[in-house]
Amino acid sequence: MPSNGPSVTKAIAGLDIAHRIEQKFPGAVEEAIPEAATMKADRLAEVCAFLRDDPDLKFEFLSSLTAVDRLEYFEVVYHLTSIRLNQMTAIKVKASDRENPRVPSVTGVWVGANLQEREAYDLMGIVFVGHPDLRRMFLWDGFDGWPLRKDYLVGPGGRFPGLERFPGESQEPLGGRG
Amino acid sequence: MTVQTEPFVVNLGPQHPSTHGVFRLRLTLDGERIIDADMVMGYLHRSMEKLAEERTYTQNIPFTDRTDYLAAMTGNLAYVIAVEQLCGIEPPDRAQWLRTIMCELQRIASHCMAVGIFANDCGAWQTPVMHMLRDREKVLDLFEMACGARLTLNYMRIGGVSRDVPPEFMPTARKLIKDLPKKLDEYEDLLLENEIIVERSRGIGVLTPEQAMAHSVSGPMLRASGVAWDIRKADPYAAYDKVDFDIAVGVHGDVYDRFVVRLAEMRESVKILEQALELIPEGPVHAQLPTATVQPIDQPVAPLAIRPPVGEAYGRIESPRGELGFYLISDGSPAPFRFHIRSPSYINLTPLKLMSVGGTVADAIVILGSVDIIVGEVDR
């Protein structure tokens, strides 16, 4: 990860953290890329507790929790910080059921996930199983749909394509989404 | 036999003088004691995360002004740092120093409001906040000099800042930071030992360090709980690794400590500014950007056309309210695939119920004031 200036925070890469988790919980890691390690949903709670309590990791601080709509599946991204050891990592978990995405809640491990999971539920529609108070946060009860999903309010010609190219940009083939 | 009273539900807000915007706190009271507290928000929700997915990376900078509108500079910076991480851009030195200066000025301005409004929440009838607005205005004058705006600044750019500061900026800034310590002394004289402030805020809304960390509380709130954690030191961005400053921490984790931590941070900001104004080098303020190949049709759009490689980045800085992070996912198109704001105001509200249950309505107000939320950032 290119960083801005000499970083003091030790960023534990996804591959590294996946390796450590794999040692403790074989089969808990679904896949690992440099940015983050993806956990299996059913092993999430114990892995998180391990990440929090392990003396070498001590990720006591859940920096950020958010959900991403990857079109084929949803993923929930956890950015973890260890305040005492000054290190950081990111883990992910996938929810592949588009109609009813379910992910175990980590409120039991980090209470700070409470509001952030509610936000992800509110805007992305991901049900966090085990969350003590999973209600809409910003939108009113009874709001129809999950606005941050890519297919929210699909137009007549399919999903609104967004900004694919800059105005006047050459039409050469694009990588990624295009 | 005991006196049985009915629980009594009071809606503090959305229209209320002390909710710092349109924020609603639903309190269930037994007499004056709070037995339950529930937050209702979303009155200012503008769906920025969705809007940002349809706009280019550069077009998204103004959104970040409007989340935390009392600290627009830090909002800008957190976002551009995330984009720079995504693209691997290294801004030039002068830009880094300018960012440091602006962020610290912004921190002073924001803490002025936070401390002043906190005193207001304690019931001081506008006097501290009026005095603090005086100093905030001077900071805003500097911002106006630098970028023409006072509130929604839009000063930071991906790869640097929008323009260099005018020549009269540095002398004015030097004069301001020369005067500021005297003003801070004045505030400390007025507020620090004020018996009523101490009575109102000591022992109220206590968070132990373990609770604070578990609740993902950040910024002055976390430091007030005794945890020496500051991203400026832990993960230095801009030019913070080249300046010397201390982390202000509290030792009781109560409302009073949050207030003294903010006061002390203003002093530390002055310290940083003193060094930054000495050390800032001359040079360009904008890096060369890897722009997409765009044919200029009628106007030069080239410098804006950034197309980061596929990937994701979590850029975070220490905003006046805590850890402000931007989680960006790029799919290689001109617009971010996912744009998430980790807003400190919102997440700092997590332990609100824990802190306010058992206290009185007056305590809840003071606690809410000590969290220092900006509803624009809570709702986004």
Place this chain on the structure above:
Amino acid sequence: MMPLDAEWYDFRDFGNTVGSLLEQIRDWGAPDWVPYVISGLIGVLAILLWTILSVLAFIWIERRVVGLMQNRIGPNRVGPNGLLQPVADALKLLFKEPITTRNADRILFWLAPIVVFVPTIVVFAVIPFGERMVLADLNVGVLFLIAVGSLNTIAVFMAGWSSNNKYALIGAMRTIAMLISYELIQVLVLLAAVLFVGSMRLGDIVDWQADHAVWLLFLQPLGLLGYIVAGAVEMNRSPTDIAEAESEIVAGYHTEYGGIKFGFFYQAEYLAGFAIAAVIVTLYMGGWTLWGLEEWVPGWLIFLTKLYGVFFIYIWSRATLPRLRIDQLMAFAWKFLLPLSLVNVMVVGGEKLLWQEAELSSGEALPLFGVINSAVAVILIGGWAWVLGHQRPERVAHRALLTKELGTIHFGEPAPTV
């Protein structure tokens, strides 16, 4: 004291003017009750006029003074220096639609602003504005002050309850709880003053102070302090504006009021302030006398100058101090002021007894008592505060700890002192 001229143009005492007017009416052969009624009417009108003018003036003064204290300008648009701002405000309030919320208790909602106004203005009936310038010179003037002051509570409760608003109800409950506690303090401190002077008639108290050429302020500093605090509570001013705590319960009991009904509450609040200041001036600061100056300067002018001066203290405190919490305020009344004012009553009673039994001359007794009481006040306040403070050693001011070590935890460490 030099006898007054008794000519109608001697404005040192408006009583002269009224007296000669009544004389004239009597000369025309009107029945006895006519001058009686007319003098009463004149007094009532004079007090009403004075209160309205004073309130208007003080709205402007307070806003300008507080503006000065807060580094801003204050009203300066309407008229020269914004002088007409209060008039404009009053007109605005008059022409505003009188809104009654749907589920309010209509009768009480409309009655409350009127009821709140009555006791605050009736208080001025017993205040001697100058020599013979008192509307009703009651024998039990001091008691009357307390009794009428306590009626305010009812009006506030009516307003808060009838609004059918939760903030208003909380405000009303707070007011009642507060006023009950502080009425006790008021009674006790005034009792000490009455005990010392030996009369409940306010005129007698002023005369006593003039005769002995000493203000009770010097003889009963503790009583004065207690009354100032209790007065601040009664008139709902910061640091004790808990009943209408803006940052907590919006506007307390008058949250739902607008237009002229709110205007009544607003004016009643100022009037209560003037009443408290008037009582302080009369009881503790020699009323309309000023060591002989009242022979040359109209007594009412001296009285009003003192009154406005005392009221200024309240403006000042409003611009300076934050607000206490309700339980802290109550604790302050019961744990601090009440014991102190009880001690005050006992000390004063003992002194009175000593004075009578030992047959001291007032020249000997009063300086002695003044010194003793000041010392008692200082020792009691300091000592009691020390005792109460020792119960809560954690309530001290401190600064933030400065550290460079990242990730350390400093919770529970001793904090650097201020």
Place this chain on the structure above:
Amino acid sequence: MDDTGTVVAFYLLSALTIAAALGVVVVRNLVHAVVSLILSFVGVAGLYITLSADFVAVTQVLIYAGAVSVLILFAIVLTPTGDRGNQETFLRLPALLLALLVAFTLGYVAIDTDWAISDREGFQQTASVIGEALLGKYVLPFEIASVLLLVAMMGAILLVRPEGAVEGE
């Protein structure tokens, strides 16, 4: 009761007191009832003034109109909302009978008694006379009443104390 002013005042105040007292009984809303009770107290205070008992009058306002009514208001506000109406109960008829009986007795006694008129002058300063009487001739009843009130107060506090409440904070 010789000059017209006093007579007019007496009848006006009596009318006020009786009307307000009736209001207490008739009005359905409990808070309204308390407000008219206060009005009736004030009326009684006025009656005391016409009898040149100024100390008693002011005390009436202070204690009854001020303190006692506030206590009643407190009690009403603390009662659950459902019970706040001045509802009809089965005790209506017995209460009416009892009230009529009391009224009749009082009226009969008032008319039947041969009221002696004192030839002594009225007091100028009632407060000092009352004070001397209370602390001189009637000091024992006065002290007993004080002790009784104190005990009642402590009993009340004890009754409403929550089980196992700790002293202080």
